[in-house]
Amino acid sequence: MSEEQMNDSTFSRLFIIMIVAMTALTIIIAVLASFAASEVNTKLDERSAQENTQAIAERIAPVGSFSATTVAAKPAVATAPLTGEQVYASCAACHDSGTLDAPIVGDAAGWASRIANGLDVLYNNAINGINNMPAKGGNASLSDDEVKAAVDYMLEKSK
Numbered sequence: 293m294s295e296e297q298m299n300d301s302t303f304s305r306l307f308i309i310m311i312v313a314m315t316a317l318t319i320i321i322a323v324l325a326s327f328a329a330s331e332v333n334t335k336l337d338e339r340s341a342q343e344n345t346q347a348i349a350e351r352i353a354p355v356g357s358f359s360a361t362t363v364a365a366k367p368a369v370a371t372a373p374l375t376g377e378q379v380y381a382s383c384a385a386c387h388d389s390g391t392l393d394a395p396i397v398g399d400a401a402g403w404a405s406r407i408a409n410g411l412d413v414l415y416n417n418a419i420n421g422i423n424n425m426p427a428k429g430g431n432a433s434l435s436d437d438e439v440k441a442a443v444d445y446m447l448e449k450s451k
Contacts, residue, residue, distance in 0.1 A: 373435060373437060373438055373441075374434070374438045374441070375441060375445075376438075376441035376442045376443075376444050376445030376446075376448075377445055379431075379434060379438050379439065379441060379442035379445070380397075380442050380445050380446060382429060382430075382431050383429050383442055383446070384397075386425070386429075387446060390402075392423075392424035392425070393423065393424060394424075394425065395450075397446045397449045397450055398449055398450055399450060400450055400451060402450070403446075403447065403450040407447065411443075414443050414447075415436075415439070415440050415443055418439050418440070418442070418443050419436050419439050419440075429442075
């Protein structure tokens with residue numbers, strides 16, 4: 293029986309020595325890995341900081357630049373005024389369908405009360421807008437004469 297106990301006690305001592313040795317080896321490996329990782333992390337942090345600095349510089353870089361030098365103005369290209377029919381193309385959206393109570397072109401009865409107020413009132417309303425109609429029919433690039441030509445065109449078609 294004493295041999296059996298000695299074998300058990302020998303096994304227990306060897307087992308404890310092995311556990312202590314493995315624990316020490318694990319601690320040594322963890323410390324070495326920590327040192328190696330700290331060097332890698334330092335290099336990665338430096339690289340990341342450099343890339344971030346470049347990325348931020350690109351994002352906040354000015355889109356354009358301003359120059360105070362004088363540029364010679366290009367002469368304006370004179371364009372011929374539009375005809376009443378050409379201007380009417382932008383008026384047709386409302387005046388062909390009666391949208392927003394616009395008088396329909398070709399409907400003499402619809403235009404009669406407006407014509408009764410006089411041509412100057414019609415011109416003024418078309419240029420400055422009235423009720424649901426915006427000034428110049430919503431096309432601010434039109435000249436007053438072009439708007440008047442469109443009114444004349446619509447009246448001619450509505451007789």
